[in-house]
Amino acid sequence: MMEQAAVTRQTFDDVMVPNYSPATMIPIRGLGSRVWDQIGNEYIDFTGGIAVNGLGHAHPELVRVIQAQSEKIWHVGNGYTNEPVLRLARGLTQATFAEKAFFCNSGLEANEAALKLARRYATDHAIARNGVQKSEIIAFYNSFHGRSLFTVSVGGQAKYTEGFGPLPQDIKHLHYNNLAAVAASISEKTCAVIVEPVQGEGGVMPADPLFLKGLRQLCDKSGALLIFDEVQTGMGRTGFLYAYMHYGVVPDILTTAKALGNGFPIGGLLTTSKIAASFSPGTHGCTYGGNFLAATVAGRVLELINTKDILDGVKARHERFITGLEAINARHGVFAKFRGMGLLLGAVLNPAFSGKAKDIVDAAQNVGLMLLVAGPDVIRFAPPLNIPEVDIDEGLALFERVVNTVSLSNKVC
Numbered sequence: 001m002m003e004q005a006a007v008t009r010q011t012f013d014d015v016m017v018p019n020y021s022p023a024t025m026i027p028i029r030g031l032g033s034r035v036w037d038q039i040g041n042e043y044i045d046f047t048g049g050i051a052v053n054g055l056g057h058a059h060p061e062l063v064r065v066i067q068a069q070s071e072k073i074w075h076v077g078n079g080y081t082n083e084p085v086l087r088l089a090r091g092l093t094q095a096t097f098a099e100k101a102f103f104c105n106s107g108l109e110a111n112e113a114a115l116k117l118a119r120r121y122a123t124d125h126a127i128a129r130n131g132v133q134k135s136e137i138i139a140f141y142n143s144f145h146g147r148s149l150f151t152v153s154v155g156g157q158a159k160y161t162e163g164f165g166p167l168p169q170d171i172k173h174l175h176y177n178n179l180a181a182v183a184a185s186i187s188e189k190t191c192a193v194i195v196e197p198v199q200g201e202g203g204v205m206p207a208d209p210l211f212l213k214g215l216r217q218l219c220d221k222s223g224a225l226l227i228f229d230e231v232q233t234g235m236g237r238t239g240f241l242y243a244y245m246h247y248g249v250v251p252d253i254l255t256t257a258k259a260l261g262n263g264f265p266i267g268g269l270l271t272t273s274k275i276a277a278s279f280s281p282g283t284h285g286c287t288y289g290g291n292f293l294a295a296t297v298a299g300r301v302l303e304l305i306n307t308k309d310i311l312d313g314v315k316a317r318h319e320r321f322i323t324g325l326e327a328i329n330a331r332h333g334v335f336a337k338f339r340g341m342g343l344l345l346g347a348v349l350n351p352a353f354s355g356k357a358k359d360i361v362d363a364a365q366n367v368g369l370m371l372l373v374a375g376p377d378v379i380r381f382a383p384p385l386n387i388p389e390v391d392i393d394e395g396l397a398l399f400e401r402v403v404n405t406v407s408l409s410n411k412v413c
């Protein structure tokens with residue numbers, strides 16, 4: 001093979017559209033919750049590829065199934081169905097409230113499908129609703145639902161829609177966890193309420209159980225569909241296959257992606273047969289959605305994650321993280337609080353350290369730790385669900401070194 005010219009972080013600035021500002025190190029290999037970069041430095045991965053690698057890097061069983069499938073057939077298009085996608089859909093519908101599944105390649109595509117389905121369902125049932133135009137979508141500030149024009153408009157962060165107008169219409173934003181605001185605002189015109197059971201990008205903010213229960217009741221009263229965006233909270237992340245199971249509130253439509261493919265792109269929408277009927281042939285589609293490779297990986301991911309072993313393991317690891325973080329904070333006093341569920345955790349910085357989350361993430365790289373932010377003031381932890389205890393402990397020891405440096409530098413200033 002011809003020797004290729006080396007690529008470096010500088011190459012990114014040279015040839016990539018500058019919509020990201022990636023770390024200076026370039027990962028080239030991973031195993032479980034460890035990663036190695038171009039020059040052989042080792043890292044403990046507390047990011048899980050942004051809550052994607054639920055079973056860690058290079059999981060041997062996933063490597064095996066994708067290799068085997070890759071030698072048979074990859075893709076045929078939606079004029080044909082395939083065995084892996086049928087098994088995946090059966091698995092997901094058996095494991096959840098849902099009766100029907102639709103597949104795509106990402107979280108945004110799953111949400112785009114959910115929002116379109118809700119509008120279409122409202123149109124189909126408009127006669128029963130006295131002809132009221134039922135197109136309003138209620139969403140929440142600080143939510144994140146993806147980056148298509150529809151999903152950024154529904155997501156409640158103005159900075160993501162600035163300069164992209166005109167935007168899709170009839171979307172109303174209210175404050176998360178404020179049920180009274182929804183009660184005052186929802187009406188016959190509302191076709192859907194979309195909510196993350198735990199806001200991920202928006203700062204790792206869990207929903208109040210009464211908020212979700214209340215949304216369910218309000219949706220039932222006004223004939224709106226309740227959509228749970230479980231792109232980040234799904235696939236075991238909270239210690240339940242889906243977070244709705246923890247809350248005991250069943251949505252009408254659930255969207256899933258991220259950890260569903262453990263890094264192989266796949267997203268999905270789960271719903272009831274009655275609602276699914278509004279997506280009749282020709283109304284919606286996705287070329288790659290649930291192709292052989294994606295569905296094969298996701299099918300095995302589902303079997304591996306939806307076990308007592310993994311889900312109880314998430315709860316135990318949650319405790320280990322929180323105990324370790326509390327101990328670090330007792331020594332350094334950098335954080336106001338820790339919040340989140342399962343292995344989706346947020347460490348909220350004290351006001352004295354506000355805006356420093358990104359600095360901490362950058363500094364962590366230098367000691368061999370991969371971290372995430374969730375906004376300017378929150379460090380987010382979303383490690384693999386099967387992260388070994390020793391990696392948690394080692395990673396937290398590295399984290400303490402970073403926290404120590406940050407807390408010292410603040411005292412000097």
Ligand SMILES: *Cc1c(COP(=O)(O)O)cnc(C)c1O
Pocket residue numbers: 105106107108109111144145146147196200201229230231232233257258
């Ligand atoms: C990541 C995320 C999305 C978007 O997923 P993509 O695969 O990047 O399109 C949507 N909703 C939530 C809650 C997410 O965390």
